[in-house]
Amino acid sequence: MGQIYRHDIMRVHFTVDMEGMAGMAHEDQADMKGLDFPRMRELLTNEVQAAVEGAKEGGAKEIVICDAHDTGRNLILEKLDEDVIVIEGTAYNLGMMAGISEDFDAAFQIGYHSMRDTHAGTIGHTYSYNFAELQLNGIKVGESGLSAAIAGHFGVPVVLVSGDLHAVKEAQKLIENVVGVPTKEGLGVYGVKSLTPKRACDEIRKGAKEAMGKVGSVRPFELAKPVKMEVAFIRTVMAQYAAQLPLVERTGNKSVAYEAKDMVDAFSVFEVMAMVADSSGREGYL
Ligand SMILES: [Zn+2]
Incomplete structure (x- = not known):
């Protein structure tokens, strides 16, 4: 593929999950073999495309999207702007943050859900349903915090989080001034109060553009070593x-x-x- 990255332009990394997307209330809907999956993957793709459009309106020139839910085969690639780069499947390195590096200026989290046992957070978990809790340097994190810490390792700030309100709140606790776009509010493990898909996309597009304005002022979530x-x-x-x-x-x-x-x-x-x-x-x- 040759040299994809240059260092003189605004480059954004997206990590895209599914359980936090608008309307999703049960893990069956996020299961490739589930009846609802074809519909949900299309709606998720629309959310990602909305974020692509907002990011570009805000100045993004290169966008790399990690299709991070389950086995990484969720997005309908032909419905995305043709100039984005997509990471598909289960990349062996960095999990939901595959593709991130020092070359990026900002990171987005789309379709994110809460950690397990969050009050009212829908389908909460961190990678595996077998984890009860994860702490990094004494800070309790879910997938949002974990992905943010990986981005932080490379000096990249998370500027946008969209998904379940409870995931947005998790992010806002860790990252000052991150733009949060709740597309639904988890009402319990299997219940949500949600925006319609169209409205969710409008909010994500606006939030993405706003988030690009925060590049440079939001600090990376960087953990002390070890x-x-x-x-x-x-x-x-x-x-x-x-x-x-x-x-x-x-x-x-x-x-x-x-x-x-x-x-x-x-x-x-x-x-x-x-x-x-x-x-x-x-x-x-x-
Ligand atoms: Zn997840």
């Missing part, structure tokens, strides 16, 4: 296996800790822990 990562699982057996990873310490029946040299190191171990939890969870009920 990064202390504390993970609680929903079952004891998961912590038991996770603690077998080198340098991972068992801190409780269901919890482990790892001192990472930086955020990229922390995330690599976190992702392996998700795989360990997902496979050891099949062993039984404990």
